[in-house]
Amino acid sequence: MSILITPTTKILVQGITGAFGGKHAQLSLDYGTQVVAGVTPGKGGQFFEHAGHKVPIFNSVHEAAAATGATVSVIFVPPPFAGDAILECVDAGLDLAVCITEGIPIKDMIRVKRAITGKKTRLIGPNCPGLVTPGTGEGSKGGCRIGIAPGYIHKKGHVGIVSRSGTLTYEAVFQITSKGLGQSTSVGIGGDPVNGTSHLDVIKLFNEDPDTHAIILIGEIGGNAEVEAARWIKANCKKPVAGFIAGATAPAGRRMGHAGAIVGGAEDTAEAKIAVFKECGIEVAATPSDMADALLRAAKAKGVTLS
């Protein structure tokens, strides 16, 4: 198994007729992902064609989901319209909306977050690379690739990876694959201050997934999401966990005021987060090159053999 998505999950792409959305829809089709519909208002009735695939385009998420049975949307809509695109997924009752768009105004996301609270649809992102459940084919083809991650660096396996950053996720995935191991699912939750799914949400899913045997948790300076996840892991998670926090050397910021420091709290520096990780039994990677090795150390310490 995996979390959130499987190779049979049906995907629709909002913004499939744009250059970026179109390119990644092609890459997902090449990977073997079930891209069953596109949505671009005003272009309903047209088709998105690629390498023998003929994907129907609809005017709305409602129509696309009703006609094709898609349960997940990936959003490549420009920032001014992306908040609206997320709300449309929620209104259509999809299981999951994955928003890749970078640069959405914070106010828009504050309102979206308020509107989707308590609703059925889970949001991942925005400003995220998406998620991948690798398949069994060559270069992990036959899996489900939602977003912009490179599919070929993955390998089907049992390590769950969650991160805010795209390229750091790829780094971790690649290290795991290079060791001959593989991933159950890798999830990029995005770097924006207001986002849908948190580190902790994903950690809980990995903890419940029998096919995920170990977890890599990658975080950054700012906010307290990693600390919240670490404390939960200490209390609830028996699986080996390795962690890395980026930004230990980032300048404290040229912020003008001081309000951020007192609202952010004392635990939003890299140093503080790393200390909490250690206290919670998470094996900390000393450098980003050490993430896979840190996971092997964590597994060894818990007597878990990774395959």
Next chain:
Amino acid sequence: MNIHEYQAKALFEKFGVPVPKGAAAKSAAEFDSALALLPEGPTMVKSQIHAGGRGKGTFTDGFKGGVKFCKTKADAKEMGGKMMNNTLVTIQTGPAGRKVQTVYFTAASDIKKEYYLAILLDRASSKPVIVASTEGGVEIETVAHNTPEKITKVLIDPAFGIADFQLRQLIAALALAGPEAKNAAKLIKNLYTMFWETDAAMVEVNPLITTPAGDVLALDAKVSFDSNALYRHPEIVALRDLNEEDPKEIEASKYDLAYIALDGNIACLVNGAGLAMSTMDIIKHYGGNPANFLDVGGGASKEKVVAAFKIILGDANVKGIFVNIFGGIMDCNVIAEGIVEAVKEVGLKLPLVVRLEGNNVAKGKQTLNQSGLALVSGDTMADAAQKIVKLVA
């Protein structure tokens, strides 16, 4: 995006947040006309730079204090002359300081008591939060650390805005009564409207004051805006002051590169913000010092790489360059060609370590190897970081 105090106060006035009467001058020649707008009597003279700690700052010529009280307008004019075009160093400017190119004069207020007020995003709840304290005019971090009970935080429901009972909570926390309470409630409500309507990232008033006459005024104003939302606020974009920004960062923004200058000597060129941050970390881990943060983004073209090279070489402190690319979708060969072209164009003489991984990496490495350039390859981030640290040592 940050703005100056005088600009923030003009916005305050527009939204009905009372401030002391003030006027800004952009040169000494404008002092008389600015001061003519103010009443006779005690006047404050305030250096306008995008940094905090101005009052306790020191100018590079030894003159102390970027914010001064003067008994008369004549004194204020003389004091303004000492600040204008002088360079002010504060705890937030770094040792180089900032050149004062605007001086702001305000009528000095009678202060009964000082308070603290701020509005910003609370990340944990994804809601705006209003922060208020009876301890104003001092470092709020110190208050938060020593007497956290003196800080009140009220979360605002974005669907409804600030509610009357929340205003009453804040007024009670500030222990205000009578006309002061009424005036403060109105001020807080209007300040929240400004925060919300302008897509502000943070509004901070320290101090907020009461006067013996019962007035409530914002004596200082620090405001920053969400850069993602600037497209819908041309009136705020117009307030941008390029003098306050690093010229290299302005140049970088033209090419859509995210660049932040630091004080080390190893320049970094990386794709992705998380990887760029951890590249700085790994340099430090092996005993080196990063000269910058530079994220070329996901879709870096040859032109972008060339521009990035020129920008990092514009920093005289740079003694070596570390290129760290994980080309997920991005073609490593495009990056390699960009590097070769850039090195030829700028005539690079400094050590260069390149770590390439990902899509089409074999071709990328071949391009680098056949270029005849004196560059060093790194296999992993750790390997490459150790090599560049050794080369600049």
